[in-house]
Amino acid sequence: MSQNHKITLMYNGARYGGWQVQKNAVTIQEELEKAFSTILRQDVSIIGASRTDAGVHALNYTANAFFDTDLEERRILSGVNAVLPEDIRVKSIKECDEAFHARYCAKSKTYVYQIDTSIYGDVFKKxxxxxxxxxxxFENMQKCTPFFLGRHDFSAFMSKGAQAKTxxxxIYECSLTRQDDMIxxxxxxxxxxxxxxxIIAGTLVSVxxxxxSGEEIPQIILSKERKRAGITAPPEGLMLYEIEYE
Amino acid sequence: MSQNHKITLMYNGARYGGWQVQKNAVTIQEELEKAFSTILRQDVSIIGASRTDAGVHALNYTANAFFDTDLEERRILSGVNAVLPEDIRVKSIKECDEAFHARYCAKSKTYVYQIDTSIYGDVFKKxxxxxxxxxxxFENMQKCTPFFLGRHDFSAFMSKGAQAKTxxxxIYECSLTRQDDMIxxxxxxxxxxxxxxxIIAGTLVSVxxxxxSGEEIPQIILSKERKRAGITAPPEGLMLYEIEYE
Incomplete structure (x- = not known):
C-alpha cells in the first residue's frame, strides 16, 4: 500500500465551484489532483476534510492522499505550488499513519464568517x-450566539439539496466580535x-x-423549519478556519 | 474662502504610480481629484499628507481639500466611492479648521512593512x-530595531532622486514582530x-x-553612505498605517 500523507492548504475560493470534483465547474480538489499527479507522475486522489461550497475560502484545510515517491516533502511542496493556480497554496505535506482520513478522523471544524459593515468597504479584506x-x-446579535451552543437538530439551518442522513x-463554540467596522x-x-x-450568520444579521428577535432562535431551532430562520449569508464571507484532529 | 475638509482614505497602491499627480502614470491624487470634482461639480485640489511611492499601500491616509457644497458628508462619501476605482476608498470626510494642512500639520507617520516568509505565500495577504x-x-533582525530610534541624519537610508533639504x-518607535510566517x-x-x-526594512532583511551584522548599523547611520546599508525592500510590502496629528 502506498504511503499516506496529511496535506494542509489554503485557498481563495472565489473562482471555484467549491471543493469537490464536479462537472461544469473548476474545483479545488480537481486542481490539487492535477497538480499532485503532474509532480508525482502518478494518479493521485485527494481526500478532503469537508465539501466547502462554491466561493467559500479556507485558511487551513486538511486533506490526505496516498502516494509513493522518492521526492523530499519540500520538493513536492514547491513543485505542487508551482503548478497550482496562485489562489490555492499547499502549506505542508507530511507522511502520516495509513489510518488517517481527513474527513472521518476530524473531531471538529472551525469556521469564521466576516462581515464588513463599513460604508466604504475595506480594499484589503474585500x-x-x-x-x-x-x-x-451588534449587541442584539451577540446575545444570540449562546443559543446555538450544544447538541441540536439543526434542520432549520440547512438548505435543501444536501444528502445528510442525520x-x-x-456546536462547541460560537462567538461574535467586532473590531472597527468588521464583525x-x-x-x-x-x-x-x-x-x-x-444560515446562522444570516440569521444573526436578520436579528x-x-x-x-434573538429570543425566537431556540424556537426556530426546535421548529426544524428552514423558512423561520434568517437568510443564507453569501459565500464570500465564509472561511474554513481550521479542522481539528485528536 | 471655501470650507476645509479632512479626508481619510485607504488604497491598494499596486496599480498606481504613487500618490502625487505626474505624467505617464495614474496616481491616487489624480483619481481622488477627478472623483471629488465630478461629485461636487467644481475643481477640487487634494492636499496629501505624504508622497507614497508607486506600489505602496495606505490603510489610513489623510488628505485635505477646500470646497463648498450643500451635499451632506455621507452623500459626498458614497458619491466619491461610487466614482473611484475599487482599490481606492474614502473612509471619511469631515469639515475641519481652515488651518488644517494634511502635510504640514502631521506630527508623525506610522508605516508597517510586512514580509511573508512562508514557503507557500499567503493567498489573502499576498x-x-x-x-x-x-x-x-528573526532574532538577529529584532535586535537591530533600537539602533534606528532617536534623531539621526538618515542619509545612508535614502535613495537618490529626492528633494529633501534636511x-x-x-524615529519614535521601531518594532519587529512575528506571527507564524509573517514578519x-x-x-x-x-x-x-x-x-x-x-531601506530600513531591506537592511533588517540583509541582517x-x-x-x-546588526552591530554595524550605528556606524552605517554615521557614515551617511547609502551603499553601506542594505537593499531597498520592494514597495508591495509597505503600508502607510496612520498619520498622527495633535
Whole structure:
C-alpha cells in the first residue's frame, strides 16, 4: 500500500465551484489532483476534510492522499505550488499513519464568517468578507450566539439539496466580535449541515437588522423549519478556519 | 474662502504610480481629484499628507481639500466611492479648521512593512506583503530595531532622486514582530526620507540573511553612505498605517 500523507492548504475560493470534483465547474480538489499527479507522475486522489461550497475560502484545510515517491516533502511542496493556480497554496505535506482520513478522523471544524459593515468597504479584506452596508445592532446579535451552543437538530439551518442522513450537530463554540467596522463570527462544531454556517450568520444579521428577535432562535431551532430562520449569508464571507484532529 | 475638509482614505497602491499627480502614470491624487470634482461639480485640489511611492499601500491616509457644497458628508462619501476605482476608498470626510494642512500639520507617520516568509505565500495577504522565501534569522533582525530610534541624519537610508533639504529625522518607535510566517516591522517617526522605510526594512532583511551584522548599523547611520546599508525592500510590502496629528 502506498504511503499516506496529511496535506494542509489554503485557498481563495472565489473562482471555484467549491471543493469537490464536479462537472461544469473548476474545483479545488480537481486542481490539487492535477497538480499532485503532474509532480508525482502518478494518479493521485485527494481526500478532503469537508465539501466547502462554491466561493467559500479556507485558511487551513486538511486533506490526505496516498502516494509513493522518492521526492523530499519540500520538493513536492514547491513543485505542487508551482503548478497550482496562485489562489490555492499547499502549506505542508507530511507522511502520516495509513489510518488517517481527513474527513472521518476530524473531531471538529472551525469556521469564521466576516462581515464588513463599513460604508466604504475595506480594499484589503474585500475578497473574503461580506460587505453589508445597512446598520446592524451588534449587541442584539451577540446575545444570540449562546443559543446555538450544544447538541441540536439543526434542520432549520440547512438548505435543501444536501444528502445528510442525520440532522443533529454539536456546536462547541460560537462567538461574535467586532473590531472597527468588521464583525467576525467564529463557530466550532463536530460538523455542519449544508449551508448551516451561512444560515446562522444570516440569521444573526436578520436579528441585527431587527427582522427577527434573538429570543425566537431556540424556537426556530426546535421548529426544524428552514423558512423561520434568517437568510443564507453569501459565500464570500465564509472561511474554513481550521479542522481539528485528536 | 471655501470650507476645509479632512479626508481619510485607504488604497491598494499596486496599480498606481504613487500618490502625487505626474505624467505617464495614474496616481491616487489624480483619481481622488477627478472623483471629488465630478461629485461636487467644481475643481477640487487634494492636499496629501505624504508622497507614497508607486506600489505602496495606505490603510489610513489623510488628505485635505477646500470646497463648498450643500451635499451632506455621507452623500459626498458614497458619491466619491461610487466614482473611484475599487482599490481606492474614502473612509471619511469631515469639515475641519481652515488651518488644517494634511502635510504640514502631521506630527508623525506610522508605516508597517510586512514580509511573508512562508514557503507557500499567503493567498489573502499576498497583495500587501513582500514574499521572501529565504531563511531569515528573526532574532538577529529584532535586535537591530533600537539602533534606528532617536534623531539621526538618515542619509545612508535614502535613495537618490529626492528633494529633501534636511536629512535628520526622528524615529519614535521601531518594532519587529512575528506571527507564524509573517514578519511585521512597525516604524513611527516625524518624517521619512525617500525610500527610508523600505531601506530600513531591506537592511533588517540583509541582517536576517547574515549579509550584514546588526552591530554595524550605528556606524552605517554615521557614515551617511547609502551603499553601506542594505537593499531597498520592494514597495508591495509597505503600508502607510496612520498619520498622527495633535
Amino acid at each position: 475578497p473574503y468578507v461580506w460587505r453589508f452596508k445597512y446598520p446592524l445592532n 440532522f443533529e450537530r454539536e 467576525t463570527m467564529k463557530i466550532r462544531g463536530n460538523g455542519f449541515l449544508y449551508n448551516m454556517v451561512r 441585527g437588522r431587527g427582522f427577527l | 497583495p500587501y506583503v513582500w514574499r521572501f522565501k529565504y531563511p531569515l534569522n 536629512f535628520e529625522r526622528e 511585521t516591522m512597525k516604524i513611527r517617526g516625524n518624517g521619512f526620507l525617500y525610500n527610508m522605510v523600505r 536576517g540573511r547574515g549579509f550584514l
